[in-house]
Amino acid sequence: MRRIDRTVSLPYWDSTLDFEMDNPANTILFSTEFLGNGYGFVTTGPFANWTTSQGQLRRNIAGGSRLMTRNAINLILTRCRTRQISRPTATATYDLELEHGGPHVWVGGQMQGLNTAAHDPIFFLHHAFIDNIWERFRVRQSSACGVNPSIDYPSATGQHAPNRIMDGIPEYRNIDGYSNYWTTNWFNYEPALSCPSCGASPYIRCNTARNVCVSIARTLVPQEGALVGGTLAFSPAETASSIDAVEARELEAILDVGPVFAAPPAEPRTQRGQMARMAEAARLGNASRP
Structure with a gap:
């Protein structure tokens, strides 16, 4: 894209920012102004x-997992070698690939499947953020670890072998993606937002506590919310019972997305967390009956 138009940017x-909400399902991101509705079609x-x-x-x-x-992210950024944050050698605590799967499953629909995730444009915005984290990791490799990130390619064979030609980009090998060339010549990342200004965006606030x-x-519509204290909202305990969520689960169940991340x-x-609690409450209720 930059070869065609050097002014093009891809937001991450x-x-x-959404995980920090009382209930991430309410985020303004899934509204008409941004990425469209988050339930069903x-x-x-x-x-x-x-x-x-x-x-x-x-x-x-x-639906499941988490953002x-x-x-x-901070734990991942304590490591020094790529093999420590990538599969199959990373432990769960530092596994960037495992963490990256969370938003895939959380968004659901096509986004949750390895075969279909790129069908949802959110895929590219999410992966831009994962690449942002990896670039922060690479910077730390150089500045704090004494590691050259351009050659810190984990031992791999088959499709991930370092000298294998990239699919669809025959002028590059896999290891060429580790080169400093890309962020030196083509793109860089805006830093994460911070308090108190949070970028002066009307859609983001600073939680001073x-x-x-x-x-x-976002402003909810009746079928995607539940009455909480007389006000239409999603409490973290009631998202699963909304009309839209029930219908979205049914539509998701008939999708063929291949393996899930x-x-x-x-x-x-x-x-999933709410339904597990409801099932456990029902089990305990049945167990207490004479």
Whole structure:
């Protein structure tokens, strides 16, 4: 894209901003102004009625796993070698590939499957953020670890062998992707937002109690919310019971997405976490009956 137009930029989705909300399912990101609705068929926003090989694009946000967290990123950035943050040699605590799977599963729909994830344009925004984290890791390799990131290619064979020609880009080998050439000549990253200004965006606020930037909530419509204290909202305990979430799970169940990304366990605020609590409550209720 930069060869055609050097002014082109690709935004990254820093999903830690949404994770920090009381309920990430309420994020403004899944609204008409940004990426369109997050439940069922995508019918609003710039990707409305987007067609894929698996039919119309669909989502089921907050279905399972979790979004990226600042803590997970900070732990990854304590390591010095690529093999320590990549599979199959990374432990779960420092596994960037495992963490990257979280938003895939959290968005749901086509985005959760290895064969279909790139059908949702969110894929590219998410991967730009993963690459952002990797670049921060590479900078630290040079500055704090004494490691040359351009040659720190893990031992690999087959499709991931360092000298294998890249699919679709025959002028490059896999290891060429590790070159400093790209960020030196073609692109760099805007830094993460920080308090108190949070980029002066009307869609992001500073949580002064935790000193972190947090996405604001969108205005919900009746079928995607539940009444909480007399107000239409999504509490972290009630997302799964909304009309839209139930329908989104049904649409997701009939998708053929291939293998689902490996990802961290479902956090309590996801639909899967909520349904597990409801099932456990029902089990305990039945067990207490005479």
